[in-house]
Amino acid sequence: MKNIILLSGVILYSVFCFTSCEEEGMDESIPVNPVMTPxxxxxxxxxxxxxxxxxxxxxxxxxxxxxxxxxxxxxxxxxxxxxxxxxxxxxxxxxxxxxxxxxxxxxxxxxxxxxxxxxxxxxEFTMIDVSKHKAHLLSNDSRVLEGNIDKLWDGLRMSKPEAYDEVNYGNYLCGDPENAPSSFTYDIGETINLYRFRASLYWAYTNVCPKRYELWGYLGDGVPSQNGDWDEWTKLGDIDNSNSRLTDFGEGDNLYFEKDKSPKVRYLRLRCLENYKGTTSFSLSEVNVWGYNM
The missing domain is CATH 2.60.40.4120 (Immunoglobulin-like)
Structure with a gap:
């Protein structure tokens, strides 16, 4: 009986020692994690x-x-x-x-x-939000042959020739039945001091891709006359793709304006003189403008 009592005491003492040692070595503090994005x-x-x-x-x-x-x-x-x-x-x-x-x-x-x-x-300059753009077609602008003009400011442009899926196979094509210079007009959405204009192409220097065309701006006050009288408009620049190469396609057609000569505009017109088919109808996938912060 003595042996049994002695053995029980040894076991209880061992358990007590083990538990005490374990408690002494245990760190019960909760780790503090820093706020990664304070x-x-x-x-x-x-x-x-x-x-x-x-x-x-x-x-x-x-x-x-x-x-x-x-x-x-x-x-x-x-x-x-x-x-x-x-x-x-x-x-x-x-x-x-x-x-x-x-x-x-x-x-x-x-x-x-x-x-x-x-x-x-x-x-020094910023791109104008394309959601501000809208059509402002005038009486002597060309008829629509394909697509919707809103396609020109949906934010999609082609990075290389024949990448039609990048623009959901969409473009805006307009033309004049008499083969006179074709044109369309749009409202940027705000008056800016124009730094840069870019037209992004759809056809890669073939078909109805514009070969020679012009950018015009309305520099007057208020809204341009609905009859589209070209005497009220100022030609801002010429774009000539006659010698363009396929490697140029992704850059689009660009015009830049020096700050001290920057036209103050809200309404722009594009006027095509010749496409790659020899007519004047023309197709684009996107237009963008940048304005100086004056």
Whole structure:
């Protein structure tokens, strides 16, 4: 009986020692994981628009590109901070900042304070949103032969010859039955100082691809006359594809304008003098314009 009691005591002592050692070596603290994206968003008022910043958690940078402001000295900025993170500096999320110089945004990510550098730029020129474009066909513009003019600003253009699937096999073709110069007119959607015009082709220097055509702009006030009197319009440039090669196709047909000579326009017309069939009807897949930030 003594032996049984002694053995039981040894077993209980061993269990107690093992449990105690295990408890002493056990770390019951909960690990703290840092907030990987402590700044959820940064926005700024850019005239009538709200612009979203590009945030890099790798380089700790916040970059704003503002196209409508004349100055960066007094910009309304809003910070959105993650729930588990804490904004250290500045002290508020709604700010009015001088963005002519870099600003620091400091947040705590649960482990440490992290500093982001906020910068802003006003680009010299920007592409006009194609959703603003719309048809403004005049009485002496050419009849539609294929497609819908809205195809010209659906955001699709061909990167190489015969890549028709990239534009869903869609183009806009117009022409004059008397083989007079063919034309169409459209509204950019806002008045701009024109930096660049680009026409993206559908046919690769064959068929009804324009060989020689012109860009015209309405430089007057208000809306151009519905009769389309060419005397009210100003020729802005000539495009000649006579010597174009297949390797040129992806670039589209481009016209550039110097800043001090940039035409101030809202309405544009394209006028085709000759296509690759020897007539004047012409087909395009997309048109884009860029304007200077004046």
């Amino acid at each position: 700044i959820k968003a940064v926005t700024a008022e850019d005239g009538a628009e709200t612009v979203q910043a590009v945030i890099s958690d790798k380089t700790r940078t916040i970059e704003l590109s503002l196209k409508n402001l004349q100055s960066l000295s007094n910009v309304n900025v809003h910070l959105s901070i993650a729930k588990r993170a804490k904004l250290i500096a500045p002290s508020d999320t709604i700010l009015k900042l001088d963005l002519t110089k870099p600003n620091e945004v400091v947040v705590n990510n649960l482990l440490k304070d992290v500093t982001y550098t906020l910068t802003a730029t006003i680009p």
